[in-house]
Amino acid sequence: MFGFFKSSKEPPPATDQAEAQAAPAPEQAKTGWAERLKVGLSKTRKVLNTPVGDLFRRHAHIDEDVYEELETILLTADVGVDATQYLLDALRRKVKQDKLTETGQLRDTLRAILLELLAPLERPLDIDTARPFVIMLAGVNGAGKTTTIGKLAKRFQGEGKHVLLAAGDTFRAAAREQLAVWGERNNVEVIGGQGEGTGGDPAAVIYDAIHSARARGIDVVLADTAGRLPTQMHLMDEIRKVKRVIQKADPAGPQEVLLVLDANTGQNALAQIKAFDEAIGVTGLVLTKLDGTAKGGVIAALAHRHAPSRPPVPVRFIGVGEGLDDLQPFRAAEFVDALFGE
């Protein structure tokens, strides 16, 4: 959990470790973020790229074996049964239609199909539409909500915004302290961080934070909530209430409801989106811990599985590393490029 704090802790001891990790990629600070995205996704790229490259070397022509190996690669990258089937069907159709025979063409076609699938997920978050812009974060236990709040706060601060954090996780032991400690180190004010241990009403903490933000002309309020599994109905009721109370403090709010998803999660990610969306109307996703996993494929499943009546919930940010800058806006083309190692 919250691994990125490793690099953000008090300077000297962290560096040997950071250096040890970053040995193959020197000058991390200067690498462009597309590069960093690629580094972060390298494992996914390896999974998608290496076997695909290998596939092309071994098979010059498109045949059943190629499709079968491709299926294995997609499934292993958490694309899921349905989305994999969809991608393969689309691929087969295109191959037939354009009378493709070479595996090299197959690769380009797959890229195009993936891009088409993922493009609707790219809708960056605009925080200038309201003041204060209230962002409520939700997710299952251990998805990385508190860590994401830290990264987001840093990001918005970097854009010259005044940020306020609301420590709404009043349940987990030391969750508020975690946010308070982080806020202290980074000069971000935290409301509710001083609460005595656990207990207390998360809605009240967030309500106070919004009022305080309005009084002081704060630009962005980031509201933390406790992790909860969608099967815990009383906790889902509680988070509904948190949203209702936010609406009392700010009838137009929350301007954004972010669901934080752990990229290590398999197909259950889809069930999580559905459940949280029904409870609190999810407007954006953050996919954390994409680094060092064979994942990324789950994004394709997300894009494929959504209610036909409306576009898929956009992926606002992806976490590709432990550093503060490693929370990146999601860009479909760069994501696909990274997957293919280009």
Added chain:
Amino acid sequence: MFDNLTQRLGKVVKNLRGQGRLTEENIQDALREVRVALLEADVALPVVKDFIAKVREKALGTEVLQSLTPGQMLIGVVHKELAALMGEHAVPLSFASQPPAVILMAGLQGAGKTTTCGKLVRVIRQQGKKKILTVSCDVYRPAAIEQLKTVTAQAEADFFPSEPNQKPEDIARAALDYAKRHFHDVLIVDTAGRLHIDEAMMAEIKALHAALQPVETLFVVDAMQGQDAVNTARAFNDALPLTGVVLTKLDGDARGGAALSVRHITGKPIKFAGVGEKLGGIEVFHPERMASRILGMGDVLSLIEEAQQAVDHQEALKTVQKLKSGKGFDLEDFKSQIQQMKKLGGLSSLVDKLPGAGGKMGADDLAQGEKQMRRVEGIINSMTPEERRKPELLKASRKRRIATGAGVSVQEVNRLLTQFEQARKMMKSLGKGGLSKMMRGMKGMLPGM
């Protein structure tokens, strides 16, 4: 959204029903369904492939005539293989060492290590009232040490303080030394979450292991984890001599595909399952029950056990007495049944454990059902004690009063009374068989068996 394994395999059985015998061809179809079901449950692909191959081999070798229906036969084989893969029986924690017995926790970020530490304290205490010390070597995440301290205090064990500027290995050694000098029986060592590909961090935990020589090294895995579970499990298993696995967040609706993957890769027993955030939310992992649950055979055993723990025996006895004495089952009993059902974790928890039922009821139905249960309770609460004992007293004006009191319509009050009548009839026919008999009765009623 997704069919879970239970639903999927339920379909397989239905598809196979009505076919005279099991041919290689229809095994093929069914196995494809099983494959998809396992993949959707996030069992890792290589594990799925191995598993399917084994089932095919076993199924084709079995004589068709031995079983009643081809579906039962195939499910039997799948279940047997699944149970074999999950391990045959529950494996307890080992304390076989010179005290203190050291337990080292390892896993990815957010798997649930710290929470599990607190839960383990409870389990160990329940097992043998041991003197327990906990220590956190997580110097990275803000307030991680604070979290363990709080959890430890809640679980009422001793806590060895550490500071974020210390080296994890130094903390571990100091804690071990302290535990020895203060005659602790068990030392639980929490560690930072780490990525399996993070070499520096993996080296760190290897060093911790070397310094502590733990008798148990537990790998904590999120039950919701996807395909990568094989890779993380392999990496942790290679780096550390794991002695067991703790599967967390099993109270979610992810059906434990990661459990199969991790078990297959490491070969280590899954010792505990985390079910909820509270300190009591930990169960000894029963592999054969898990296999049954996955297959839609229900977790009837667990259910009965839970029922015995949670249900107030006095209350139950009173109901039985009433039934026996022929004195009517009244609304007060009806309400106490609803309350007992709540104690068992609500409808969703019950339905999960009932064979075949999972396929028939969606989460929406359940949420609806639970809401309904609360309303019913409200209506009964709005009645006078006398009305509860003699529902036949309820005529139009009383019903209006009750409806107003409970904030519902008169129709709803009427509906409740009809339901109550049905329940009363059911209770009468049930006789004095008790819960297990009722379960067997329900099992017979449900499809897929």
